[in-house]
Amino acid sequence: MIPIKVAGPVPGEARNAATTALQYLQPGALNLTALPPLSLYIHFPWCVRKCPYCDFNSHEAKGELPEKDYLDAVRLDLEQSLPMIWGRKIHTVFIGGGTPSLMSAGGLDRLLSDVRTLLPLEIGAEITMEANPGTFEAERFKSYRDSGVNRLSIGIQSFNGAHLKALGRIHDHTEALRAVEIARTTFDNFNLDLMFALPSQTLDEARRDLETALSFAPPHLSMYHLTMEPNTVFAKYPPALPDDDLSADMQDMILDATAAAGYHHYEVSAYAQAGKQSRHNLNYWGFGDYLGIGAGAHSKISFPHRVLRQARYKQPNSFMEAARRGNPVQEEHEIARADMGFEFMLNTLRLVDGFEPNLFAERTGMNIGSIGKALNEAEAKGLLYRDHKLIRPTELGQRFLNDLQEMFLAG
Incomplete structure (x- = not known):
């Protein structure tokens, strides 16, 4: 998952017209002359195993996933959110997790069908889905593509077996290579997520990881420095990591190698071939709007005189129950x-x-x-x-x- 942090959680349904009118009269109200572009984020909260460095809202899958019940709740969440965004077109869609590629082909098809039914999608909208190598099946990914996914984001993290094991990943070196090959032959547009400054990683090992990734000529690369996030296993039991000087050398190597390969470094952790920047993430970084639906998803929605943040219930069962009750939003606030x-x-x-x-x-x-x-x-x-x-x-x-x-x- 591409790790985009959003400030603060925020509950709630769209304000009615009377409430909104009162907002216009409050001192210090904003004055937006135009609303920003709007994206849609959909969260799928389950994964095979929680990685020790991960601080995203992900939950280990135990037994059969309640896919239908969850997708029912996501549709309810979307329906209940519509009054906030009436008349606004969706420019990009991002399905993140967790591991969305645990979803069945039929489930993904149903999800995107619901989105198209309820929302006006821009023609040619970028629709990205995250996937992990341990869940790759060629036929299923062709079905994802046929359902409308036109960009894949693959959580490789490393091509080194020892580092994959240290990171708690469920795939090995061979599965990582196979996943990229399937992505390259199935999708015209895809991203590879890699991490550096891994436990005991050397500069040469980081270089080999990057060279392997570049050998596939991915349209987009995300290169993340491993960080010890609070409330993770690594934060509690920190491994031995490269020091600041070695980490800086790795960063310099990445900048030089990607530039030499024709990639444009356009965001702190993002590198793209010409015209292949992530449109969804560019909207985040440009302080655009996004509606986040699903367990733990965050939203930022602008109105002419205020900007609202929301956060859904994080636990999947709590989210599904809240959606059925009519309001899956746990927290809400306006940006001061x-x-x-x-x-x-x-x-x-x-x-x-x-x-x-x-x-x-x-x-x-x-x-x-x-x-x-x-x-x-x-x-x-x-x-x-x-x-x-x-x-x-x-x-x-x-x-x-x-x-x-x-x-x-x-x-």
Whole structure:
């Protein structure tokens, strides 16, 4: 799963017209001149085995999955969310997890049929599905493609058997290679997820992993530095990891090798061939909107005078029960005006090529002068480049991205 962090959880159904009208009158209300593009995220919460580094909402599958009951609940979730997004077109769809490739071909077909029935999809919408090598079956993946999936994201993590074992992955080296071959022959567009700075990994081992991935000429690569996330097995029992200097050498090697192979480094962890950037994730990083349905899914939905965040119930059974009761949203809040600048910059500063200054006002409903002090300080420290057409992190800013992002906490 591509690890995109969204700020804060948030419950609830769409406000009725009277409530919305009151919002317009509240002091400090935003003023969005246009609503951002809207994406759809669908969460499938089960996996074969929980990996020790994983902090996503995933649950080990025990026995037969309640696929039909879960898909019924997802449809209910989508139906109950429709009033928030009436009239808005869906530009991209991402089915993540967990391991969505545990879903039957019939289940996936039903899911996308429900989506098309209830939502206006943009013609040629990017529809991505995550898959793990231990679940690859060639015929089933052809069925996924025939149902409408046009982009696959494969969680390889490593081609090294020892590292796969250390990461708790259910596939081995041979299955990893086979999965990429099936993806390449079935889909025109696919992404490979790899990790580096793995337990006891050497620079040469990281290079061999990348070279193996590049030998398949994937349209898109995601290269993630392994981090010790709270509430994971690795956080409790940390393995021996490469030090900062070795990790930096790995990062430099990745930048050089991908550039030499013709890939554009367009986001902190993302590399793409020309025209193959992830449209779904670009919408996240551009502070676009997304409706998240399914267990634990997060949403960010903009209205003319406010921006709403939601989070669904995380436990699959709790989510299904709540959907049947009529409201699967556990938490909800509006992004406070004081936090809007930070939330925008938290996302957009991940873009290597930066963003146009006008996008700030368009997506936040605020004047860019509201973060002027932090912009000046970041520029003075050499972490940020800006002119009247562009704001982007410098190479130094990319290296110290967390520090750069935190400068906007105070607005």
